[in-house]
Amino acid sequence: MYTIAPLFSRKFFILLMFLLSMDTFLFAQNQQGDPKLTEFYTPVPKIVTPGMTNDQPPSDAIVLFDGKNLDQWRAEGMDTTKKPGWIVENGIATVDKKSGGIVTRQSFTDYQLHAEYRIPENITGSGQARGNSGIFLASLGNGGDQGYELQVLDSYNNSTYVNGQAGSIYKQGVPLANPCRKPGEWQTYDVVWTAPRFKEDGTLESPARVTVFLNAVLVQNNFELKGQTLYIGQPFYKKHGPAPIKLQAHGDKSEPISYRNIWLRPL
Ligand code: MG
Numbered sequence: 001m002y003t004i005a006p007l008f009s010r011k012f013f014i015l016l017m018f019l020l021s022m023d024t025f026l027f028a029q030n031q032q033g034d035p036k037l038t039e040f041y042t043p044v045p046k047i048v049t050p051g052m053t054n055d056q057p058p059s060d061a062i063v064l065f066d067g068k069n070l071d072q073w074r075a076e077g078m079d080t081t082k083k084p085g086w087i088v089e090n091g092i093a094t095v096d097k098k099s100g101g102i103v104t105r106q107s108f109t110d111y112q113l114h115a116e117y118r119i120p121e122n123i124t125g126s127g128q129a130r131g132n133s134g135i136f137l138a139s140l141g142n143g144g145d146q147g148y149e150l151q152v153l154d155s156y157n158n159s160t161y162v163n164g165q166a167g168s169i170y171k172q173g174v175p176l177a178n179p180c181r182k183p184g185e186w187q188t189y190d191v192v193w194t195a196p197r198f199k200e201d202g203t204l205e206s207p208a209r210v211t212v213f214l215n216a217v218l219v220q221n222n223f224e225l226k227g228q229t230l231y232i233g234q235p236f237y238k239k240h241g242p243a244p245i246k247l248q249a250h251g252d253k254s255e256p257i258s259y260r261n262i263w264l265r266p267l
Contacts, residue, residue, distance in 0.1 A: 046060070048060050055114065055116070055188065055261060056261075057114070057263035058265065060265055061263040061264060061265050062106070062263065062264045062265070062266070063262075063263045064104060064245075064262040064263055064264055065093060065259065065260065065261070065262040065263075066261070067088075067091030067092065067260055067261070068088070068091075069088060070083070070084045070086060070088060070093060070102060072104055072105055072106070073102040073103060073104055073105065073247075074102065074103055074105055075099055075100060075101075075102060075103070076100050076101040076102065076103050076139070076142070076143070076246060076249075077100060077142055077143060078142045078143065080142070084096075084099070084102040085098065085099025085100070086099070086102055091260060092118070092258045092259065092260045093258060093259050093260065094256050094257070094258045094259075095133060095247070095249050095256035095257055095258070095259075096249065096256065097249045097250070097251065097256060099249070100249045101136075101139075101246050101247055101248045101249045102246065102247050102249075103139055103244045103245070103246045104244040104245045104246075105244070106244065107241075107242035107243050107244050108138075108193075108195075108242055108243065108244070108245065108264065108266060109195045109241075109242045109266070110193060110194050110195055110266070110267040111192075111193050111264050111265060111266050111267055112190070112191070112192050112193075112264065112265040112267060113135075113137075113189070113190070113191040113192075113193065113245070113262075113263075113264045114188065114189070114190050114191075114261065114262065114263050114264075115135060115188070115189045115191075115259060115261070115262045116186050116187065116188050116189070116259065116260045116261045116262070117133065117152055117186070117187055117189070117257055117258065117259050117260075118184070118185065118186050118187065118257060118258045118259075118260075119131040119154040119156075119183040119184070119187075119257050120183060120184065120255040120256070120257065120258075121183050121184030122183075122255060123154050123183045123254055123255050124254055124255065125252060125253060125254035126158060127158065127159070127160040128153065128160055128164060128252065129252035129253060129254055130153065130154045130158050130252070130254050131152070131153055131154035131183070131254055131255075131257050132151075132152070132153050132248075132250035132252050132254070133152040133153075133247060133248045133249070133250055133257050134149040134150060134151050134152050134170065134247070134248035134250070135149070135150045135152060135189065135191075135245065135246075135247060135248075136148060136149050136150075136245060136246035136247075136248065137149070137150055137191065137193045137208075137210065137245065138193075138195060138208075138240070138243035138244075138245070139243055139244050139245060139246035140228070140238070140240055140243055145231070145248065146228060147228060147229070147243065147246065148169070148208060148210075148225060148228060148229050149169070149170040149229040149248065150167075150168075150169060150170075150189065150191065150210070150212060151164060151165065151166055151167065151168045151169075151170050152166060152248070152257065153165060153166045154166070154180070154183055155167070155178055155180045156180045156181065156182045156183060157182075162174045162175075165178065166178070166180050166187075166214065167179075167180075167212065167214045167219035167220070169210060169220060169223055169225060169229060170229035171229055171230065171231070171235070172223075172225060172226055172229060172235060173210075173220050173223045173225070175212075175214070175219035175220065176218055176219050176220070176221060177217050177218070177219055179214050179215045179216075179217035179219070180214070180215070181215060186260070187214065187215050188213075188214070188215055188216065189212065189213070189214055190212070190213040190216075191210060191211070191212050191213075192210065192211040192212075192267075193208070193209075193210050194208060194209040194210070194267075195208055195242075195243075196208040196225070196237060196240075198237070198239040198240070202238075202239040204237045207224050207225055207226070207227075207237070208224070208225040209222055209223065209224055209225070210222075210223050210225065211223070245264075247259060
């Protein structure tokens with residue numbers, strides 16, 4: 001009544017009652033169907049035994065580093081037989097800047113990845129020269145930083161360009177939040193990587209996509225990459241197939257960071 005009273009003309013009221021009754025009728029119809037028509041029993045998802053904690057590798061994971069050795073890795077560069085120069089001690093692997101990055105011996109396409117890193121407590125430097133490393137989700141070529149880099153950097157209290165801080169897809173994807181812990185504490189990356197697909201003629205069929213949790217906080221939500229993550233210039237795609245993962249040894253002067261507990265599930 002009052003001010004809305006004119007809306008309730010007789011015709012409008014009849015129409016409203018009709019629509020309400022139709023809705024009730026259709027709802028009742030839906031409840032009367034056979035529920036089995038929308039229930040499926042195959043294919044049955046394979047059984048995967050989860051780790052003791054959510055950080056530990058599940059039964060179907062490829063363990064890339066369990067703290068014992070870097071047998072699953074090689075040194076980056078043209079000589080694909082060269083062993084990594086990184087130091088493994090007390091269950092962790094520490095970057096050796098002189099010997100360069102390390103690359104998985106296996107190649108992958110789509111996968112789920114877990115990795116942990118620690119910026120040293122006594123880290124020095126600023127901007128990009130403070131605990132810089134990176135996870136190349138697909139490392140391309142045998143020299144230089146070709147591929148797609150998920151940035152590793154001390155971004156606890158260290159400003160730099162936002163598409164280059166920890167949690168960024170380097171120079172493309174700004175992280176949705178900054179959940180970095182302070183230097184000296186272990187931090188976790190959980191990544192879902194969908195590799196790009198290419199047509200026979202080398203043109204792009206579908207771009208790479210990535211979802212990333214940093215310390216269990218979503219920082220990349222199904223982000224679509226524009227191409228390889230370049231230091232200079234616009235990103236572009238160049239046809240490739242399955243590729244290894246690389247951990248970057250960045251050339252800055254700050255103290256080297258460490259990694260531990262790295263595992264992957266091919267998808
Ligand atoms: Mg980096």
